Amino acid sequence: MYTLYSMQRSGNSYKVRLALAKLGIPHKLVEVDILQGESRTPEFLAKNPNGHVPLLEAAPGRYLAESNAILWYVAGGSTLAPEDRIDRADALQWMFFEQHSLEPNIGAAFFWLALIKGGRDLQRHAHEDWMEDGYRSLGVMEKHLAGHRYFAADRYTIADIALYAYTHVAHECDFDLTRFPAIRAWLDRVAAEPGHVTMDWQAETLAVAE
Amino acid sequence: MYTLYSMQRSGNSYKVRLALAKLGIPHKLVEVDILQGESRTPEFLAKNPNGHVPLLEAAPGRYLAESNAILWYVAGGSTLAPEDRIDRADALQWMFFEQHSLEPNIGAAFFWLALIKGGRDLQRHAHEDWMEDGYRSLGVMEKHLAGHRYFAADRYTIADIALYAYTHVAHECDFDLTRFPAIRAWLDRVAAEPGHVTMDWQAETLAVAE
Numbered sequence: 001m002y003t004l005y006s007m008q009r010s011g012n013s014y015k016v017r018l019a020l021a022k023l024g025i026p027h028k029l030v031e032v033d034i035l036q037g038e039s040r041t042p043e044f045l046a047k048n049p050n051g052h053v054p055l056l057e058a059a060p061g062r063y064l065a066e067s068n069a070i071l072w073y074v075a076g077g078s079t080l081a082p083e084d085r086i087d088r089a090d091a092l093q094w095m096f097f098e099q100h101s102l103e104p105n106i107g108a109a110f111f112w113l114a115l116i117k118g119g120r121d122l123q124r125h126a127h128e129d130w131m132e133d134g135y136r137s138l139g140v141m142e143k144h145l146a147g148h149r150y151f152a153a154d155r156y157t158i159a160d161i162a163l164y165a166y167t168h169v170a171h172e173c174d175f176d177l178t179r180f181p182a183i184r185a186w187l188d189r190v191a192a193e194p195g196h197v198t199m200d201w202q203a204e205t206l207a208v209a210e
Numbered sequence: 211m212y213t214l215y216s217m218q219r220s221g222n223s224y225k226v227r228l229a230l231a232k233l234g235i236p237h238k239l240v241e242v243d244i245l246q247g248e249s250r251t252p253e254f255l256a257k258n259p260n261g262h263v264p265l266l267e268a269a270p271g272r273y274l275a276e277s278n279a280i281l282w283y284v285a286g287g288s289t290l291a292p293e294d295r296i297d298r299a300d301a302l303q304w305m306f307f308e309q310h311s312l313e314p315n316i317g318a319a320f321f322w323l324a325l326i327k328g329g330r331d332l333q334r335h336a337h338e339d340w341m342e343d344g345y346r347s348l349g350v351m352e353k354h355l356a357g358h359r360y361f362a363a364d365r366y367t368i369a370d371i372a373l374y375a376y377t378h379v380a381h382e383c384d385f386d387l388t389r390f391p392a393i394r395a396w397l398d399r400v401a402a403e404p405g406h407v408t409m410d411w412q413a414e415t416l417a418v419a420e
Binding site: 099104139 | 282295
């Protein structure tokens with residue numbers, strides 16, 4: 001059985017939990033509180049030298065990092081992972097876009113503005129860049145979704161799961177989605193998919209360890 | 211025939227040029243000078259709303275963005291793209307690592323310190339973060355390469371191509387690789403692979419358009 005090292009309130013971890021739930025794959029969850037330094041212990045760094053969650057133990061002692069790579073692994077062979085060459089490339093295109101153009105701004109904003117008590121003051125210098133880059137990325141997504149129901153392969157795939165994780169909480173960290181009607185309709189479609197589970201996070205209850 | 215929109219001095223573009231050369235795939239190159247705003251014209255944004263190079267025209271009017279997604283597309287079916295499920299996931303893990311943990315610091319440092327005249331002064335505020343995060347990522351790579359000849363599937367793959375692009379010019383933008391012997395040995399191995407082509411960039415001859 002898979003063991004998933006994850007943090008409940010992490011969007012990257014939520015992606016994998018959502019995929020495992022939709023696929024009905026049994027797994028054991030181990031909560032790693034990165035704010036208490038639990039991803040920087042020698043024990044955890046021996047499993048993932050990059051010190052990030054989520055981390056999948058795919059087989060005993062065989063670890064896999066990076067949320068979007070884990071999605072390809074757990075969804076391999078299912079309809080969630082398109083294997084046609086151009087469809088796969090399209091899904092990958094959006095998943096690399098997610099890690100390069102969306103997670104570093106909307107993900108960072110969610111972490112500091114919605115999850116961390118006092119995070120807004122600590123990160124005041126970064127706010128303008130998060131907003132500018134985040135809105136730019138939302139604009140790229142809106143343009144695609146104006147003409148497509150999903151991101152790749154004309155169906156719900158792990159590319160949608162990857163992009164949903166932080167986009168569906170963007171309004172919790174200062175992003176106004178009212179000007180993105182196609183994104184809002186897509187968020188509703190994803191949430192209405194059979195087997196959907198929610199992220200279940202709580203706002204501003206965490207404090208960074210001293 | 212493929213058309214590749216790229217910039218000669220871009221590491222992300224070099225990845226695709228290197229893969230196409232190794233695979234012996236004929237293609238047409240279109241140079242896009244992002245410093246002159248050529249990736250922000252209405253014509254280019256119609257092809258790629260995210261306004262980035264490289265961009266592959268895989269078939270007439272069918273565009274694919276994101277360097278690492280393009281690598282999976284052009285290398286699909288070759289030994290460069292591992293299809294075994296866990297090997298594929300390992301390759302993807304390192305390619306997402308590259309876009310999230312390496313390109314944003316070593317790639318940014320290379321762009322501003324090595325390519326842009328006066329870039330060092332313009333980006334003085336970012337230098338410390340680039341160095342800290344870049345060295346951290348190099349440490350993760352060094353640890354892996356101390357026990358493996360390549361990044362995934364025990365052979366040269368597109369994961370090596372993705373990580374090689376910016377790592378092999380890291381010494382041109384203030385990173386000292388003398389303390390990373392396994393990385394240096396791997397860089398030599400990659401450069402010695404049959405069919406290797408060099409990046410052919412020139413230092414500090416570019417100026418940002420006003």
